[in-house]
Amino acid sequence: MSNLDLLVPPRREDRHPATCLAYGGTLCGSGRKGKKKCALMADADRGFTQGTICPLLPAMGMMLSLPDTAVLMHSAVGCGSMAHGTNGNVRSGHAARRGRPADGLWFSTALDEVDVISGGDAKLERAIREIDAAYSPQAIFVVAGCLPAIIGDDIDAVTARVRPEVNARLLPVHCEGFKSRFMATAYDVVYHALGRNLVPEPDLAGPREEKTINIMNVSSMGRVDEQELERLAGELGLKANIFPVFSRPESFRKAAVAALSVSTCPTHDDYFLSHLEEKYGVPFVIRHMPVGIANTGMWLRDVGERLGLGAEAAALAEKEEKETREALAEFLPHFKGKRAFLSAGEYRSLATASLLRELGFEIVGIRSFHYDEYAEVELDKLRREKGDFTWSVANVQPFEEANLLKRIKPDLFIGHWHGNNNAGRLGIPTHVIYNTAYGYVGYRGAYDLARRLFRKLRNPAFTGRIGRHARLPYRESWYGREPFSFIRSGTGETA
Numbered sequence: 001m002s003n004l005d006l007l008v009p010p011r012r013e014d015r016h017p018a019t020c021l022a023y024g025g026t027l028c029g030s031g032r033k034g035k036k037k038c039a040l041m042a043d044a045d046r047g048f049t050q051g052t053i054c055p056l057l058p059a060m061g062m063m064l065s066l067p068d069t070a071v072l073m074h075s076a077v078g079c080g081s082m083a084h085g086t087n088g089n090v091r092s093g094h095a096a097r098r099g100r101p102a103d104g105l106w107f108s109t110a111l112d113e114v115d116v117i118s119g120g121d122a123k124l125e126r127a128i129r130e131i132d133a134a135y136s137p138q139a140i141f142v143v144a145g146c147l148p149a150i151i152g153d154d155i156d157a158v159t160a161r162v163r164p165e166v167n168a169r170l171l172p173v174h175c176e177g178f179k180s181r182f183m184a185t186a187y188d189v190v191y192h193a194l195g196r197n198l199v200p201e202p203d204l205a206g207p208r209e210e211k212t213i214n215i216m217n218v219s220s221m222g223r224v225d226e227q228e229l230e231r232l233a234g235e236l237g238l239k240a241n242i243f244p245v246f247s248r249p250e251s252f253r254k255a256a257v258a259a260l261s262v263s264t265c266p267t268h269d270d271y272f273l274s275h276l277e278e279k280y281g282v283p284f285v286i287r288h289m290p291v292g293i294a295n296t297g298m299w300l301r302d303v304g305e306r307l308g309l310g311a312e313a314a315a316l317a318e319k320e321e322k323e324t325r326e327a328l329a330e331f332l333p334h335f336k337g338k339r340a341f342l343s344a345g346e347y348r349s350l351a352t353a354s355l356l357r358e359l360g361f362e363i364v365g366i367r368s369f370h371y372d373e374y375a376e377v378e379l380d381k382l383r384r385e386k387g388d389f390t391w392s393v394a395n396v397q398p399f400e401e402a403n404l405l406k407r408i409k410p411d412l413f414i415g416h417w418h419g420n421n422n423a424g425r426l427g428i429p430t431h432v433i434y435n436t437a438y439g440y441v442g443y444r445g446a447y448d449l450a451r452r453l454f455r456k457l458r459n460p461a462f463t464g465r466i467g468r469h470a471r472l473p474y475r476e477s478w479y480g481r482e483p484f485s486f487i488r489s490g491t492g493e494t495a
């Protein structure tokens with residue numbers, strides 16, 4: 001039985017038992033103990049934790065992007081708050097793909113104290129009917145946050161009851177934040193809902209399309225990055241079906257009949273790609289993230305080899321790599337020996353570190369949001385090169401990061417837009433590791449990032465001034481302590 005036959009998808013930590021959230025040490029230190037160390041880390045935790053990331057954050061980013069679709073949060077009203085931050089990407093994403101911006105459509109049943117006592121099923125039923133009548137969306141994601149799971153509301157039973165009376169397809173989504181501490185669970189729960197409800201059955205999907213490949217994007221690539229991968233696929237005579245963000249029904253059909261599915265980030269895609277292979281016979285490649293010159297070449301060669309285009313892919317990678325290295329030559333002297341610290345999701349942080357090394361930076365620290373076995377491919381690439389560095393696994397925990405940055409004093413910090421404030425307040429030049437308006441992916445992404453970093457480092461006055469006037473909220477005594485001193489294994493040892 002497939003996971004997608006279940007009403008509720010399994011948690012990420014149950015599918016990947018080596019997944020962990022707490023490690024502090026060096027890259028080579030993690031490698032020396034290898035798998036044994038990671039098994040130990042799986043039960044590691046912090047004696048003090050400053051926060052976590054609810055899976056609803058990335059899940060909302062995916063769901064809100066789909067056109068003609070509404071998201072109904074069945075939860076306390078605050079659970080939808082991240083939709084305000086995500087909507088900018090939704091608007092610009094529609095504008096880039098369809099020529100005009102469009103807001104994400106979301107609602108909340110806003111469960112309150114009375115609902116906690118008497119149940120929220122009736123409220124949910126009413127909300128589904130009202131949204132269907134007033135907005136006529138093609139599909140409604142019915143999303144359970146923590147509250148319904150605690151009080152026993154059953155979103156599957158409610159949607160089954162209302163389904164015959166509404167025109168919209170109803171997609172239950174189980175995204176209760178307290179059930180999984182791993183943000184990556186978000187991708188599984190949304191893929192679960194899409195796979196169960198919107199991808200057509202094999203006999204209805206049509207004939208196999210031998211020249212179409214699915215390129216997976218769960219919202220970590222903007223349109224400019226998608227275009228770069230479409231360009232590379234086109235050079236091999238292939239058509240890219242970018243899936244699932246901003247997808248229309250035709251894209252869902254193509255997903256089921258493509259010749260190959262290609263992941264752009266193993267953290268995101270394994271759940272759904274296994275399903276496409278098992279149910280629809282679409283094989284998949286899930287190994288490299290096309291961020292970085294060598295990484296893009298490996299990604300491209302993998303695609304070519306799986307489709308009998310190995311020689312063509314190798315020749316294309318060689319040509320593109322040569323041109324990119326020539327174009328980058330003017331920047332490299334400015335980056336030589338500059339010390340960089342990165343912070344982001346597991347794969348993004350590690351692949352971008354490889355790219356920065358190609359540009360001549362010295363990597364002095366990486367903070368990855370989590371670890372699972374897929375990371376070993378990227379970790380091995382970094383371990384093979386000379387130069388060890390601090391590696392932290394932490395879902396947020398800015399107190400650890402502030403301590404590390406004070407000690408390491410990098411020349412550059414690359415992290416998410418909401419995670420650059422520690423570095424900025426310390427006067428360290430910062431850049432976003434992901435922004436849908438910018439290029440990061442493929443050969444063009446390598447060049448675009450280098451050009452932006454050149455400008456940033458040529459004039460770091462902005463963060464320099466912030467650093468002279470801003471303060472971090474921690475006491476001096478914290479900076480005197482070892483940054484990972486709160487990490488413990490399940491047996492109480494320092495991990």
Ligand code: SF4
Nearest residue numbers: 054079145146177178
């Ligand atoms: S952790 Fe629970 S209550 Fe908090 S935002 Fe996520 S779903 Fe809502």
